[in-house]
Amino acid sequence: MTHVAGVDPRTATPLPAVTEETPDHQVDTIAEHAAAASAGLEAMGRDGRGELLDAMAEAVEQHRDELVRTAALETGFATAKLDGELTRAAYQLRFFADVIRDGSYLEATIDRAGTTPMGPRPDLRRMLVPIGPVAVFGASNFPFAFSVLGGDTASALAAGSPVVVKAHASHPATSKLSFDVLAEAAAQTPAPEGVIGIAYGRDAGAHLVAHPAIQAVGFTGSLSGGKALLDIINRRTDPIPFYGELSSLNPVIVTPAAAAERGDTIGADLVASFTLGAGQLCTKPGLVLVPDNAAGDALAGAVRKALADVAAAPLLNERIFDSYRSGTRDLREHRHLATLGDPGEDLTDAGFTVEPIAFETAVANLHEDLVTEIFGPVTVLVRYPAADVEAATRSTLEVLPHSLTATILHGADEDALVARLTEITRSAAGRIVYNGFPTGVAVSWAQTHGGPWPSTNSLHTSVGATAIRRFLRPVTYQNAPESVLPEELRDGFGAIVRRLNGVLMLPG
Numbered sequence: 001m002t003h004v005a006g007v008d009p010r011t012a013t014p015l016p017a018v019t020e021e022t023p024d025h026q027v028d029t030i031a032e033h034a035a036a037a038s039a040g041l042e043a044m045g046r047d048g049r050g051e052l053l054d055a056m057a058e059a060v061e062q063h064r065d066e067l068v069r070t071a072a073l074e075t076g077f078a079t080a081k082l083d084g085e086l087t088r089a090a091y092q093l094r095f096f097a098d099v100i101r102d103g104s105y106l107e108a109t110i111d112r113a114g115t116t117p118m119g120p121r122p123d124l125r126r127m128l129v130p131i132g133p134v135a136v137f138g139a140s141n142f143p144f145a146f147s148v149l150g151g152d153t154a155s156a157l158a159a160g161s162p163v164v165v166k167a168h169a170s171h172p173a174t175s176k177l178s179f180d181v182l183a184e185a186a187a188q189t190p191a192p193e194g195v196i197g198i199a200y201g202r203d204a205g206a207h208l209v210a211h212p213a214i215q216a217v218g219f220t221g222s223l224s225g226g227k228a229l230l231d232i233i234n235r236r237t238d239p240i241p242f243y244g245e246l247s248s249l250n251p252v253i254v255t256p257a258a259a260a261e262r263g264d265t266i267g268a269d270l271v272a273s274f275t276l277g278a279g280q281l282c283t284k285p286g287l288v289l290v291p292d293n294a295a296g297d298a299l300a301g302a303v304r305k306a307l308a309d310v311a312a313a314p315l316l317n318e319r320i321f322d323s324y325r326s327g328t329r330d331l332r333e334h335r336h337l338a339t340l341g342d343p344g345e346d347l348t349d350a351g352f353t354v355e356p357i358a359f360e361t362a363v364a365n366l367h368e369d370l371v372t373e374i375f376g377p378v379t380v381l382v383r384y385p386a387a388d389v390e391a392a393t394r395s396t397l398e399v400l401p402h403s404l405t406a407t408i409l410h411g412a413d414e415d416a417l418v419a420r421l422t423e424i425t426r427s428a429a430g431r432i433v434y435n436g437f438p439t440g441v442a443v444s445w446a447q448t449h450g451g452p453w454p455s456t457n458s459l460h461t462s463v464g465a466t467a468i469r470r471f472l473r474p475v476t477y478q479n480a481p482e483s484v485l486p487e488e489l490r491d492g493f494g495a496i497v498r499r500l501n502g503v504l505m506l507p508g
Contacts (some may be wrong), residue, residue: 021201033194034133035213040192050097057093059185076314096158103496128472130160132215138168139220148178152218257411259295267302273437278313279377291386321352324376336365402452405438
């Protein structure tokens, strides 16, 4: 049987084995336990599941030092970055506890029997119910916020759907420790056994997705990995929802006025953004439209200067490292690209460590081979004629794959221009950022972390309150006796927002 072990990316040194790859028969058992736990998890109700999530958040906090220390060894990320990410993960668990206590996510709706222009209407009562066990695939670049402790796990459990996590190969020890923390916390509550499970290994992940007990998949990773899982789903007897966050370049548009007003600041902030976490963020700005004038030159100069002060950093694993080296090598050799600064040579004696780099080209040269996502600390500045930022934005978005975000950096008196740029970019991204950078995704009620294909393949978000919607399905009860109705649909219940005969009714 194959052992599962991480690698220290700072030295490329294998770490001690954590566990063994999960064989198919054990995956079957884990999935079946999750299915058996479904009814009990739903029966806990909103308050019970809220207590479960709060208990998990508290356990995460109690094990903070051990979790951060383990993740630092496997990912090469700074402890400050990981500490902040763990804070986010604990907050996210508590946030979803509040979401389900609020109850509006249920979309509880009652249409009482009556006469309509179409004729008599029966009594109809509708709400969202758990979809069933969910397979969650941990992300390489967020060992806490988008992995075992992450948003897919939190939102699925909140919905009442048990979770089986496929641990990421880049941080198996972190994944195992995270799972142990959650499982121990769940055991201290009335939650049924099997509400959270874990599997290790690529084959185990494929078998998990094919298992008939699994009713949805949450995935954060590469486009190729997402397509492979979709192929498995499409071969199932009963295809299921797949919610994948896959690929994103996140264009940034710098207007002429913005470049003139604060080009130096934008250049420095851009470098800070695309090198954050060694550039291994799905919201990293990978392409930046900059005016081709003196202000744009100054901005590019600020990028060059800021790059000189950024230290080399390790990438998460050998696959990302090799992809970064080959991708940036191709860009260096491209006849229409110039390099900003001196990136130096590959640091072959320092594990998976790489230098950050930026490139520059003209918008007229932009085509498909310059708009491929490269995971790591790299971006491309695209210079456009300063008189026509709108035309440049349109032509760029025609070539660029759709993204999670689009950013507009504008001047003080450009309301009309910003409105037109917003209209141009809205169809290309799920979140539009103004006078800021897209790295950083707040957990909140209004957040969207998703976008048109290939950034994601769904109309939903993986961050924020409505992430819970992915793991729910609607059920309507027609002329149902009150005894079979969920309490949120009964006549005397008034603790949550409901819609009664088309009128929104507030709690109370």
